Amino acid sequence: MSDHGMIIIGAGETGARAAAELRSLGWAGRITLIGEEAHAPYERPPLSKQMLQEEDQPSPASILLAEHTAEQRIELRKAYKAVAIDTRNHRITLNDGSSLTYERLLLATGAQPRKLASPQPGSDSPLAWTGVFYLRTYGDAVSLRERLQPRKRIAVIGGGFIGLEVAASARARGCEVTVIEAGPRILMRGVPEAIAGIVAARHQSAGVQFKLGSAIAGMSSSKEEYLIRFGNGDSLACDTIVAGIGAIPETALASESGLAVENGILVDERLATSDPDIFAAGDCCSFPHPLYGGRRIRLESWRNAQDQGTHAAGSMLGAAAAYAAVPWFWSDQYDLTLQVAGLPDAGTTTVHRSLGAKGDLFFHLTAENRLAAASGIGGPGIAKDIRLAEMIIASQAVLDAEVLTQPELKLKALLRS
């Protein structure tokens, strides 16, 4: 065998997990992990939370310990970018002109924050837009945390998870925070209105201001201040603008290489792309989900990044298994934790179960009374039930909706029946 090895482009959660799994599954050849950032793979969830809140700047939380990386002979190429893939010759080119050949290739290129649209007529200068912060990398978090000084006015554009976690962190640092959302409520995507209401109330009691249904008409800057103007004539002055308005899958390398792309790099149920020797996993790929009738989805979550990275390693080594993990994510804001398992929008009815002081659960059922998703909000005590709900979703059992509303009925019992 030549020096052809397993190459992973993207050294985030997905890439790191895939590298470790390839070795633990017994791949004895080379494993090369290529990342654009200067850091070894690190965990992103703390970037919007601890990383912004703590008094002293935390270091990145490493996923793979340096000694494990060495011991497992994972070659980490930090601060390198793959610029081309020659699929016929199984070769990739890096930004320094060097090239590497692969046996199998994994694209774990992630996603980039969606940027605000270019300045609209009425905005006085592009300067106004250079002051906008986004949050994806450790570097982004380092820059943003410097801006979160007491009494500074922070405008958060976007009432999704990133925006709300940043808002909670900024309040913890003593900033004055306004969340601007174009939609009629926060958390429009994937969270029932009842949960969004609880989250909004918690932010309001913490002193966060909301501007809902507020389309931005323009922005301008004057010395140290930014002015955001709204369609209805209102305006908001602030010191820092943070935008959390979604993410765009990083597909450029894939499409330039002739791979199929459709809301992300298109993969099959094994996570293979349209080239059988190239795989894609994590935020960058769209895949058919067997639990949801093969519906093609793309997930941006920590768990999916981890699980797909692990799964892709098996597929790269020839495993035939379909990726069928139940989608799952969480968000922490103040003392509130929110967890969602499954795809709420695949449900047609929602039933509520109160856990008393521990929190609230919502079950989202399909027309056939199968569990499509469960979402919970409250303290850490909701986690057990959401985890059980995840197993019920995977079982595809037909349920009695009435029974789900009764807190005395244990979900564990339901799973055993």
Add this chain to the structure above:
Amino acid sequence: MAYEGWIAACEEEDIEEEDVIRFDYEDRTFAIYRSAKNEYFATDGYCTHEKFHLADGLVMGNYIECPKHNGRFDYTTGEAKRAPVCQALKTYPLKQESGHIWIRIN
């Protein structure tokens, strides 16, 4: 009755079958487990990955799963079983007598 070096933690009945509860003692916190076979075990309370209490996690067989990141430990040995956890959990001896559970934490 009391035992030298042992602390009364809870009653056997306080924990449901295949479940876990939290036990705090002075400034320390622990997780006490009851397996499906009605055996009892104790570990440190917090996950070794991040500070989340394992008593909020789900017990499945001999595993406890962290409520936040789904890392897993074998609570009978403390062994780390699933990423993101890689560091073992400290375990503590328990003693059962007439329905009471005692823990030795030093």
